[in-house]
Amino acid sequence: MNSQEFRNNLLLKRPRYAVSRIPVLDAFSEKGSKSADYSRFGPYYEIYIYAMMLGIKKKQRLPLPPRDLTKDFIEMGKWKRDSSLIDFLLMVIFTQTDNLQIDWNELEDMGQEDLNKVISSVVNLIEEYANGGLAYLEELWENGKLDNSHYMFIDLYNTSSNNDN
Template sequence: MENIFDIKFTFEQKVKEEVILKFSTKQGGSFNIFSHYWECFAWAAVIGFIRDEKLPLQTRQAERPFTLNTMRNGNGEKIVQSLICMCVAKAGSLDILKNPNDAINLINQYANGGFHYILKMIENGENSFNDLEKVKQEIFRRELVV
């Protein structure tokens, strides 16, 4: 059985081009909200979990996926713990961790739901995501969907 920390996340090429590259400075984006792909991915995952929006990956997947280890090694230990906790909460049982591929797939689906929500917001004229305070508000002002 694979270790949950070594299984690669993935995302659609479209969201890489239209969200991740736009908001991740280190990878060439024009804004400075996130320094790494995984930070933008975690932002989308949190939005997906909070809004209870999950979507399976449908279009071509982007290259260079990362792992929970990548996050953990990039000072994201608390983010890793949070993603795992949200995954368990949405699955309704710790049993999701018995098959790490299922857990990573669930996180991928919620991140994809979050990315598509972000894309929809951008298409509807939202242009303030390059403001860190707006990003925080998007995450923390939401009511939990139960």
């Protein structure tokens, strides 16, 4: 499998999210409402992307609940079509080589089964970091610790540290 095939296989994956996170996703995702208590993203996957970045920044991974308590998105390749955003997000995840437990130099020589395991590990890491970031965001939201501004998410990311649980 060459690098383009590897990327294409990843883009077909549909990361999942915990059904229990729907209230926080609703609070920060645009659902056709013109007024909101907080700045909003468009569809769920946009806040999911932000939550993943926040989870990485905080080094907070949280496994998803069992499959029957989760939902999936559309394929990653359909998020922000014709945008380099997904490539950027994958590159961010690929920097987490300790968590992925892979040697990038070995990918070229891997068989299909091993490559599928790597792809599953990448998707799992995305899901766990996003779930950790959503848990953190939900905690702040439920405890009234979020300031509403146009830059709320940027400010939250910039002020987030690994010690502010």
